[in-house]
Amino acid sequence: xxxxxxVRLKGQILEPQGKVIEQSLNSLGFTEFSNIRQGKLIxxxxxxxxxxxxxxxxxxxxxxxxxxxxxxxxxxxxx
Amino acid sequence: MSFKSAVIxxxxxxxxxxxxxxxxxxxxxxxHNIWHEETSLPKVDLVILPGGFSFxxxxxxxxxxxxxxxxxxxxxxxxxxxYLLGICNGFxxxxxxxxxEGALIRNKKLKFLGKNCFIKxxxxxxxxxxxxxxxxxxxPIAHNEGNFxxxxxxxxxxxxxxxxxxxxxxxxxxxxEENMNGSIEAIAGITNKKKNVLGMxxxxxxxxxxxxxxxxxxxxxxxxxx
Numbered sequence: 303x304x305x306x307x308x309v310r311l312k313g314q315i316l317e318p319q320g321k322v323i324e325q326s327l328n329s330l331g332f333t334e335f336s337n338i339r340q341g342k343l344i345x346x347x348x349x350x351x352x353x354x355x356x357x358x359x360x361x362x363x364x365x366x367x368x369x370x371x372x373x374x375x376x377x378x379x380x381x
Numbered sequence: 382m383s384f385k386s387a388v389i390x391x392x393x394x395x396x397x398x399x400x401x402x403x404x405x406x407x408x409x410x411x412x413h414n415i416w417h418e419e420t421s422l423p424k425v426d427l428v429i430l431p432g433g434f435s436f437x438x439x440x441x442x443x444x445x446x447x448x449x450x451x452x453x454x455x456x457x458x459x460x461x462x463x464y465l466l467g468i469c470n471g472f473x474x475x476x477x478x479x480x481x482e483g484a485l486i487r488n489k490k491l492k493f494l495g496k497n498c499f500i501k502x503x504x505x506x507x508x509x510x511x512x513x514x515x516x517x518x519x520x521p522i523a524h525n526e527g528n529f530x531x532x533x534x535x536x537x538x539x540x541x542x543x544x545x546x547x548x549x550x551x552x553x554x555x556x557x558e559e560n561m562n563g564s565i566e567a568i569a570g571i572t573n574k575k576k577n578v579l580g581m582x583x584x585x586x587x588x589x590x591x592x593x594x595x596x597x598x599x600x601x602x603x604x605x606x607x
Contacts, residue, residue: 311486315530316563318491368448371441371477373484374530 310341430471489563
């Protein structure tokens with residue numbers, strides 16, 4: 303099964319890339335968009351035959367060990 | 382007794398040679414260069430994690446390097462109360478290992494900053510003991526992610542334990558912006574609680590020789606040796 307993990311900077315942390323994207327969009331005339339923040343999406347495969355609990359536990363473990371730095375980031379498993 | 386040291390090289394390190402020359406010239410002692418896949422580290426007084434872009438800065442700066450084989454030995458070295466210095470990418474690696482608090486995030490203005498900066502010591506430790514209070518050091522920075530971040534509780538701990546080693550300041554003859562990268566409280570370098578591990582964004586190994594613009598970087602090694 304395909305796993306998608308969304309990693310983003312925590313809300314209180316300055317995300318300067320989003321700010322620059324917002325400025326560019328504004329200059330293109332898209333002034334209705336605001337509070338833009340950029341994150342990252344990590345996709346990976348897991349075997350289909352593992353249980354729901356095992357899947358959750360494995361994802362949590364890779365996020366904590368490497369994929370996410372919980373001082374500055376938070377994550378969400380999509381789908 | 383002669384001072385022994387080592388520099389760890391990761392794929393993408395680019396200040397390892399500078400760090401080796403810095404140590405050879407200033408310590409006059411034995412200097413080892415250790416590849417990140419090694420599983421043993423010689424008994425040395427100081428280990429440097431050098432600057433660069435280890436593993437291409439993939440995922441997060443320092444994230445991959447912090448899981449390298451040699452890191453267990455580096456942690457043992459630090460737990461033995463011996464000195465560990467992370468410069469620039471090395472500082473990022475130390476926070477990713479968890480030996481130092483906080484994290485280094487994108488510079489607030491999104492620019493890669495490669496220029497001279499000015500720092501002074503905040504709290505005394507063995508890495509800065511030869512530096513006078515209020516003495517301003519000119520040392521170059523070269524980074525994209527040097528904006529030191531930690532939460533308020535951690536910041537209070539860093540202050541209460543006197544773990545802030547260096548902060549950015551205005552240079553005497555310069556109008557350079559004081560805190561270019563946006564670091565919380567203009568922090569340029571911190572130590573661990575025991576003060577034997579230092580991480581700093583400025584590059585002292587680029588400020589020690591006659592051909593450098595400044596020789597202030599010598600003071601770190603002189604502090605450790607004295």
